[in-house]
Amino acid sequence: VHTYQCSARNLAAAKASGLPYIKTPVYAFNRLWLLTHPLWIKVLRQLPHDWVDPWLSFTKPDFAWEKLYDPFEKFGCDCFLIVSPGGNTLVVADPEAISQITRRRDDFPKPVHFYSGIDQFGKNVVSAEGGYWRHHRKITSPPFNERNNHMVWEESLAQGQSMMSGWLSPNDTATGPLKDIAAQAMRLSLHVISCSGFGVRLQWPHEQAESDIPEGHSLSYKDALSTLLENLIVVMLTPKWFLRNSPFKLQKVAHTSYVEWGKYMKEMYTEKRSEIESGESSGGMDLMGALVKGAGVTAKSSDDDSNHDPEKASETTKTQLFTEDEILGNAFVFILAGHETAANTIHFSILLLAMHWGSQMHLQDDLDAVLGDKSVSEWDYDHDMPKLFGNMCGAVMCEQLRLIPPVVGIPKSTLKGLPQGLTLGGKQITVPGGCTITLDTVALHRNPKYWPHTSREDLCEFRPERWLLDSSKSNTNTDDNTYAEEEDLDFDGPDKRPDTAASLFRPPKSAYVPFSEGHRSCLGRRFAQVEILAVLAVIFKTWSVELDVSDFMSDEEVETASEEQKREAWNKADARARDLLRNGMMTIITIQMRKDKVPMRFVKRGHERFKFG
Numbered sequence: 001v002h003t004y005q006c007s008a009r010n011l012a013a014a015k016a017s018g019l020p021y022i023k024t025p026v027y028a029f030n031r032l033w034l035l036t037h038p039l040w041i042k043v044l045r046q047l048p049h050d051w052v053d054p055w056l057s058f059t060k061p062d063f064a065w066e067k068l069y070d071p072f073e074k075f076g077c078d079c080f081l082i083v084s085p086g087g088n089t090l091v092v093a094d095p096e097a098i099s100q101i102t103r104r105r106d107d108f109p110k111p112v113h114f115y116s117g118i119d120q121f122g123k124n125v126v127s128a129e130g131g132y133w134r135h136h137r138k139i140t141s142p143p144f145n146e147r148n149n150h151m152v153w154e155e156s157l158a159q160g161q162s163m164m165s166g167w168l169s170p171n172d173t174a175t176g177p178l179k180d181i182a183a184q185a186m187r188l189s190l191h192v193i194s195c196s197g198f199g200v201r202l203q204w205p206h207e208q209a210e211s212d213i214p215e216g217h218s219l220s221y222k223d224a225l226s227t228l229l230e231n232l233i234v235v236m237l238t239p240k241w242f243l244r245n246s247p248f249k250l251q252k253v254a255h256t257s258y259v260e261w262g263k264y265m266k267e268m269y270t271e272k273r274s275e276i277e278s279g280e281s282s283g284g285m286d287l288m289g290a291l292v293k294g295a296g297v298t299a300k301s302s303d304d305d306s307n308h309d310p311e312k313a314s315e316t317t318k319t320q321l322f323t324e325d326e327i328l329g330n331a332f333v334f335i336l337a338g339h340e341t342a343a344n345t346i347h348f349s350i351l352l353l354a355m356h357w358g359s360q361m362h363l364q365d366d367l368d369a370v371l372g373d374k375s376v377s378e379w380d381y382d383h384d385m386p387k388l389f390g391n392m393c394g395a396v397m398c399e400q401l402r403l404i405p406p407v408v409g410i411p412k413s414t415l416k417g418l419p420q421g422l423t424l425g426g427k428q429i430t431v432p433g434g435c436t437i438t439l440d441t442v443a444l445h446r447n448p449k450y451w452p453h454t455s456r457e458d459l460c461e462f463r464p465e466r467w468l469l470d471s472s473k474s475n476t477n478t479d480d481n482t483y484a485e486e487e488d489l490d491f492d493g494p495d496k497r498p499d500t501a502a503s504l505f506r507p508p509k510s511a512y513v514p515f516s517e518g519h520r521s522c523l524g525r526r527f528a529q530v531e532i533l534a535v536l537a538v539i540f541k542t543w544s545v546e547l548d549v550s551d552f553m554s555d556e557e558v559e560t561a562s563e564e565q566k567r568e569a570w571n572k573a574d575a576r577a578r579d580l581l582r583n584g585m586m587t588i589i590t591i592q593m594r595k596d597k598v599p600m601r602f603v604k605r606g607h608e609r610f611k612f613g
């Protein structure tokens, strides 16, 4: 009876909204459904098609990736509702709606209960809402400054070189097949955030005999962090008392890494605190140093005097803006938000370039034009980075983030009992109260109304050249202020520069939101852009990437093959990559290729064997 009543109520709200809708008997965000849906979907697929189509496919957590812009086209509207007994979900690929939703922070809050699992070490800017979020944002924004970006640049160049030197010695002209470049990109990105986030420089296996385990620890710093990130879902889903006492290996490993990483973070925190207190601090260039400094925490204020003198204690609580847990919670969330997202962009950029030789060559020409014969140690953040941002390197990054934004559905909501109006094309619609909202970035970024394209297929293709402006035409969207919009926050927000350089195509406002938009937009946007551009530049200045064809043609056969035979083998490798990009992706925190990997090889420029695509 309850289910029927909820269903009827949600349907009535959908009918009153003025939006198209589709009914499903299952709420896709139900926890039990999230965990068990593959099983149910398999069973339900056995039923006659007209019983389960089309609603069943909208109950998959990854339906946005599966369907892209199609449902919006069918509905003839860039917003639609999914109605179910458990709740209504508004799916949005309309820039006008996104602009209003992201700006009206109180009317459309983030459904932070989705994020409770990330509070493993303390509350943080990602999982907070309302006034409490504002407090977090105020203290966590300043560390993302140009000093830190310089550090990101230097470290990304160094780590990019180290990654390549692990695969190739200086005289090699090619690597063998590299099966899992995604994992290597993840490692690289973890190293970058470790240095720029905590001031701890990590090395690659070929640079270091074995990782040291300091006294008092059972795992090295690097193993504690990487094992925790690998097992994060286990840590998030298992109650702490069970994790602590579990007889199962998986949970034991997860628990040890959780405890160990907590210890490492505490040690770093204590170190930064005493550095600041003794005046040794370099000014907090890394994120944690800046966080500790900005939070007004010093060893003196938190320990000594306050234990003895209650008056002083109350004084210190006034000046200390974050508790220790909040500092650790935010430091951890920087790693979480920052390493996988940037790693995905690096991995998919490499893959898409391997599939598009023409674009790769164009990228290399532009890198030569900007960087000439300078060695990497001479590359300069202030001089070179803006140029990379404004040429094919920036275009590759923007196009990759258009096609495969790491966050495919940015969650928002309306509060229970508080429906909200939106104006779309001069028409008023009503978003029901208690509604979950998904800003569908993959559909938005393929919305034909807002992107230059030659055909519908072209919108789904990797064509970075679409971002390059014809020099005879000027940018139709030149007003930087539409991007650097006032955020009504009386503190330094994150970098307000636009998502793309002035010399590149500027999509209409809110039509391109890989980093979200408005008040809760990504704090690490510039950090990520610097990292991605630096790594792409290091790799492609010297190397080319190719799809590995060894499953279809051996190295010896390649030596003697005709162009036509080589193309045939390459086409098979390309078809495999395309299939995995369409059907092998799944979201856990971010979208990644999870079914299998696409093997690739790097070759020294000039030694390419496959110049196709």
Ligand code: HEM
Binding pocket: 110, 125, 126, 137, 193, 333, 334, 335, 337, 338, 339, 341, 342, 345, 405, 406, 407, 410, 411, 513, 514, 515, 516, 519, 520, 521, 522, 523, 524, 525, 527, 528
């Ligand atoms: C390509 C790389 C990245 C992409 C595409 C990306 C995307 C996003 C998106 C879509 C959001 C909004 C999420 C939501 O509202 O639920 C977000 C928030 C956030 N991101 Fe990123 N991000 C990237 C890199 C980074 C990096 C490198 C860091 C830090 C080192 C970072 C830190 C954050 C933080 C702290 C927030 C929460 C902001 C708030 O709620 O006020 N991100 N990011």
